[in-house]
Amino acid sequence: MNSVGEACTELKREYDQCFNRWFAESFLKGERAADPCGQLFRRYQLCVQKAIKEKDIPIEGLEFMGPSKGKAEGSS
Amino acid sequence: FSKHVLTEDIVHREVTPDQKLLSRRLLTKTNRMPRWAERFFPANVAHSVYILEDSIVDPKNRTMTTFTWNINHARLMAVQERCVYRVNPENSNWTEVKREAWVSSSLFGVSRAVQEFGLARFKSNVTKSTKGFEYVLARMQGEAPSKTLVETAKEATEKAKETALAATEKAKDLASKAATKKKQYV
Numbered sequence: 001m002n003s004v005g006e007a008c009t010e011l012k013r014e015y016d017q018c019f020n021r022w023f024a025e026s027f028l029k030g031e032r033a034a035d036p037c038g039q040l041f042r043r044y045q046l047c048v049q050k051a052i053k054e055k056d057i058p059i060e061g062l063e064f065m066g067p068s069k070g071k072a073e074g075s076s
Numbered sequence: 077f078s079k080h081v082l083t084e085d086i087v088h089r090e091v092t093p094d095q096k097l098l099s100r101r102l103l104t105k106t107n108r109m110p111r112w113a114e115r116f117f118p119a120n121v122a123h124s125v126y127i128l129e130d131s132i133v134d135p136k137n138r139t140m141t142t143f144t145w146n147i148n149h150a151r152l153m154a155v156q157e158r159c160v161y162r163v164n165p166e167n168s169n170w171t172e173v174k175r176e177a178w179v180s181s182s183l184f185g186v187s188r189a190v191q192e193f194g195l196a197r198f199k200s201n202v203t204k205s206t207k208g209f210e211y212v213l214a215r216m217q218g219e220a221p222s223k224t225l226v227e228t229a230k231e232a233t234e235k236a237k238e239t240a241l242a243a244t245e246k247a248k249d250l251a252s253k254a255a256t257k258k259k260q261y262v
Contacts, residue, residue, distance in 0.1 A: 001084040004104055012085065019086075027097060028135050034091075041089070048085050052102070057126050058147055059087060059102060065130045065143045066156065 005051025011044040080106045082124060097133040102126065107149065120149055138163050151182045178261055189247035196243030200236035207231070 003012040018037035026033050052059060081103060088100040105125045114121050129144040145156040156178045164170035 002082070003085050004083040004102060005085075008085075015086075023097075027091075027133075030095075030135055032095065045087075048087065052087070057102065059100075059126075059128065062128065062147070064098065064100070065132070065141075066128075066145050 003048055003051070004055065004057070005048050008044060008047035008051060011040070011047050015040040015044040080108065082106060095134075095136060097131075097135075099131050099133075101129040101131070103129060117152055120152055123148060125149055154178075154180045176261070185250050189250045192250060193243050193247045196239050196246075200239040203235055203239075204233070 003009045015037060018040050019035065022033075022035040022037060027035070083102075083104045085102045086099060087102045088098070090098050092098060103126070105127060107120065107123060107125050109117070109121065125146050126148045127144060127146050129142055131140060131142040133140045140159075140161040142159045142161075143156070144158075146154060158176045160174045161171055164172040
């Protein structure tokens with residue numbers, strides 16, 4: 001899958017590979033080890049956040065999990 | 077299957093102190109509208125749709141929740157979807173998903189506003205024509221009409237203006253409340 005920033009697709013792939021490995025082998029098994037992908041993530045984010053600003057994509061200021069739908073779920 | 081999805085990016089990710097993974101994904105998808113919609117909303121045609129998907133993965137409780145919604149074209153149509161994935165209580169080898177969706181459009185508010193305006197204008201016109209009718213009847217039946225024609229007309233016009241003003245305010249109010257007004261729940 002491509003990145004919204006054409007130049008970021010390669011950085012995204014590298015990060016995704018690292019993340020997927022950590023996710024499956026560490027996170028889901030309940031290991032508390034912090035993910036080793038921090039640097040890759042930062043490089044990828046620098047690129048993609050710039051592309052997002054350039055394309056004027058309105059992702060700012062939106063509450064996590066969107067407007068609450070009035071359910072009791074909350075943050076369980 | 078999903079050729080309509082053009083790009084996918086993670087724009088936020090964190091692990092909470094209680095070991096949950098929070099992520100926000102930005103997706104862009106093609107904007108495939110039916111032909112009739114392209115004619116009515118030409119401004120929307122050129123732009124693909126931007127969608128955010130927020131997710132919480134909780135490995136301890138073995139659940140995942142996602143919430144997905146479009147962040148543009150939203151006045152035309154806003155779609156929201158919430159999925160909760162968990163272990164099936166009857167069979168721990170199965171994962172079950174509960175999926176809810178909401179579809180709404182501010183166009184619904186516009187049609188309400190048009191209706192309200194039309195109705196209010198009709199009412200004020202009926203008042204004018206009724207007053208004129210009564211005046212003519214009174215003249216024909218030899219009664220002195222209670223007011224002159226000029227006064228009657230002025231009264232009717234004043235009333236009509238008031239009604240129209242109230243209707244415009246109501247219509248504006250409806251149109252601006254529009255997006256949250258009518259949702260279909262699935």
